[in-house]
Amino acid sequence: MPVWCGTMKDIHSPIDQQPSSPSRIRWLILGLLFAISVVTYIDRVNISVTARQMMPALGLTDQQMGVIFSSFVIGYALFQIPGGWLGDRWGARRVLTIGLVWWSCFTALTAMAATSALAVSMGIVGALALVRFLLGLGEAVALPTFNRAVTDWLPAHERGLGIGIAIGGIGVGSAMTPPLTAWIMVNYGWQAAFYLSSALGLLLAIIWWVLARDRPADHPWEQNAHDTRPTVPHAVSSPTIPWAMLRNTPTVWWLVLSYACLGYVAYIYMSWFYLYLVNVRGFNVLRGGVFAAMPFLAILVSCPLGGWATDRLALRYGLTTGRRMIGLAGMALAAVFIAFGAAMESPYPAIASLSLGAGWLYFSVGAYWSSTSDLSKTHAGSLSGLMNMGANIGGAISPTITPWIAEQWGWPVSLSIAACIALVGGLLWMKIDPGRGLVSQGLRAED
Numbered sequence: 001m002p003v004w005c006g007t008m009k010d011i012h013s014p015i016d017q018q019p020s021s022p023s024r025i026r027w028l029i030l031g032l033l034f035a036i037s038v039v040t041y042i043d044r045v046n047i048s049v050t051a052r053q054m055m056p057a058l059g060l061t062d063q064q065m066g067v068i069f070s071s072f073v074i075g076y077a078l079f080q081i082p083g084g085w086l087g088d089r090w091g092a093r094r095v096l097t098i099g100l101v102w103w104s105c106f107t108a109l110t111a112m113a114a115t116s117a118l119a120v121s122m123g124i125v126g127a128l129a130l131v132r133f134l135l136g137l138g139e140a141v142a143l144p145t146f147n148r149a150v151t152d153w154l155p156a157h158e159r160g161l162g163i164g165i166a167i168g169g170i171g172v173g174s175a176m177t178p179p180l181t182a183w184i185m186v187n188y189g190w191q192a193a194f195y196l197s198s199a200l201g202l203l204l205a206i207i208w209w210v211l212a213r214d215r216p217a218d219h220p221w222e223q224n225a226h227d228t229r230p231t232v233p234h235a236v237s238s239p240t241i242p243w244a245m246l247r248n249t250p251t252v253w254w255l256v257l258s259y260a261c262l263g264y265v266a267y268i269y270m271s272w273f274y275l276y277l278v279n280v281r282g283f284n285v286l287r288g289g290v291f292a293a294m295p296f297l298a299i300l301v302s303c304p305l306g307g308w309a310t311d312r313l314a315l316r317y318g319l320t321t322g323r324r325m326i327g328l329a330g331m332a333l334a335a336v337f338i339a340f341g342a343a344m345e346s347p348y349p350a351i352a353s354l355s356l357g358a359g360w361l362y363f364s365v366g367a368y369w370s371s372t373s374d375l376s377k378t379h380a381g382s383l384s385g386l387m388n389m390g391a392n393i394g395g396a397i398s399p400t401i402t403p404w405i406a407e408q409w410g411w412p413v414s415l416s417i418a419a420c421i422a423l424v425g426g427l428l429w430m431k432i433d434p435g436r437g438l439v440s441q442g443l444r445a446e447d
Contacts, residue, residue: 023216026153030165032208033146036096037169038176039204040142041270041296042197043107043135044072045174048274049181049292050190052285057190058114062403064125069271069399071129075136077392084144084385088378091214092149095141097205102138104201106131111191143167143369144385151373151380152215157311159373160366164307167365171300175293178274182289248439251375252383254431256390259368261425262331262361263391264398265338265418269295269358271399280411281347291351298359306330307366319374319435323367330364331426333357335419342415354415361422371434394421 047054051065060068086095109131113119118127150162181193213219246252274292277283283291306326314322334357341353372383398418405414 022155022158023153023219023222025216025219025222026162029149029153029212030162032212033149033166034169034172035204036100036142036208037146037166038173039100039197039201040103040139041170041173042177043103043201044139045177045270046181046193046197047072047110047132048271049178049289050185050193051275052182052278053185053190058124060125062407063400066271066400066403067125068128068132069267070396072132072136073267073392073396073399075133076140077136077389077396079137079140080144080385080389080392081382082385083141084148084381084383084388086141087145087148087381087385092145092152093209093212093214095145096149096212097209099138099141099145100201100205100208103135104198104205106135106138107194107201108198110135111194140385143388144381147369147372147384148381149212149214150369151377156373157315160307160309160311160314160370161304162307163369164304164366167362167369168300168303170362171296171298171303174270174296175300177296178289178292179286180289182286186285245376245438246383246386249375250431251371251433251436252386252438254428255368255371255387258327258331258390258425258428258432259387260390260394261421261428262364262368262394264394265334265361265422265425266358266391267395267398268402268415268418270395272402273354276411277347277351281350283347294351294355295358298355299362302330302359302363303365306363307370309363310367310370314370320433323371323374323434324429324432327364327367327371327429327432328426330360330362330367331422331429333363334359334361335423335426338422339416339419342412342419357419357422364426367429371432374434374437376438 047069051060054060055062055065083095083099109116110128113127113131114124116127118130122130146166147163150159150166154162184193184196216222273295274288277291278285278288281288310322310326312322313325316322317325337353337357337360341350341357344350344353368387369384372387373380375383402414402418405417
């Protein structure tokens with residue numbers, strides 16, 4: 001008979017406090033993760049702005065551009081679980097360094113693909129789709145490895161805030177990308193935007209490698225600060241993915257399904273929001289870039305705030321209630337504001353409402369990611385990779401189907417469907433119970 005294990009003792013109790021003092025260097029690690037998050041979303045979102053020049057220059061249709069958008073997400077989704085496992089196995093320092101170098105190179109290749117040998121053999125669409133697929137494959141290691149680093153560096157009662165800060169870089173990267181990329185594109189051409197963001201990623205890879213370590217005890221600054229205490233070496237971890245336990249834990253699959261709903265909606269903002277403002281709402285290229293930043297500024301505020309809120313509620317009401325309240329509230333409010341924004345005729349109230357919808361969507365993110373650490377600290381990278389794969393399956397569908405629905409029935413219908421999907425994702429939180437841990441067939445989890 002299956003037994004609940006992992007955090008069994010916390011089914012209805014507040015979140016555990018760790019007895020040891022947390023490292024002060026954790027804020028440096030969080031700052032670096034925030035910076036990496038900024039770069040990942042610059043590399044991801046810039047193509048949605050450069051598409052304005054790319055499409056006529058390369059003779060691409062909306063549907064072909066949607067395929068190119070989706071190819072990134074497919075690579076990103078397929079490598080989520082391996083990416084999370086690599087973070088668990090090799091540690092955040094090595095995996096994020098290799099990942100940064102990889103996806104920075106393919107960001108630069110995006111500018112070259114249409115005139116490369118690949119385009120001769122595969123066509124322009126095929127070449128761009130392959131390059132973006134490989135870019136997505138590299139970026140897949142980022143967020144699961146962020147969760148690995150947050151789990152290793154922060155005590156349990158700070159992990160929602162920690163992952164909220166790390167993922168909050170989405171807001172900065174995505175907010176600065178539309179206006180900055182639009183300006184670069186107008187003045188220097190669309191290719192320059194890819195080259196500059198590639199150089200930024202390579203620089204950050206060097207900084208991360210020099211300053212980061214996998215855990216507090218490995219960091220020389222931590223050792224110097226506590227040099228009166230003996231350093232206890234850590235054994236190299238070789239975690240295997242506990243597939244049997246994952247299959248037996250309903251919460252894992254409800255998390256995946258609910259996060260897939262979030263991913264569907266999120267990728268509308270990342271792929272089509274700028275073009276929606278320019279082509280549908282009638283803004284010019286530069287003004288559209290400014291207003292396209294609004295949802296991501298909302299994310300910058302709401303993502304850490306939601307992480308902080310889920311930690312506070314978990315301390316007061318227990319893990320499951322604390323995570324569930326924020327997950328459900330964020331997704332439901334996102335649905336309301338997106339639906340209102342879709343129906344508004346005036347562009348400025350519509351932008352405000354849609355931006356708040358994005359903010360509420362990411363308000364729930366801390367609850368999702370910290371739930372994977374609650375389920376199993378040892379397998380936090382692999383679990384979050386599995387969950388994020390769900391988000392990116394939803395995200396792979398969204399960039400292609402969104403313009404098709406809009407073409408058939410109009411953008412208000414397309415965005416209203418996204419609102420309904422967000423509401424479904426919120427309601428699924430009623431099935432999510434991270435406080436019970438993973439289910440094992442007669443075995444007990446080590447954490």
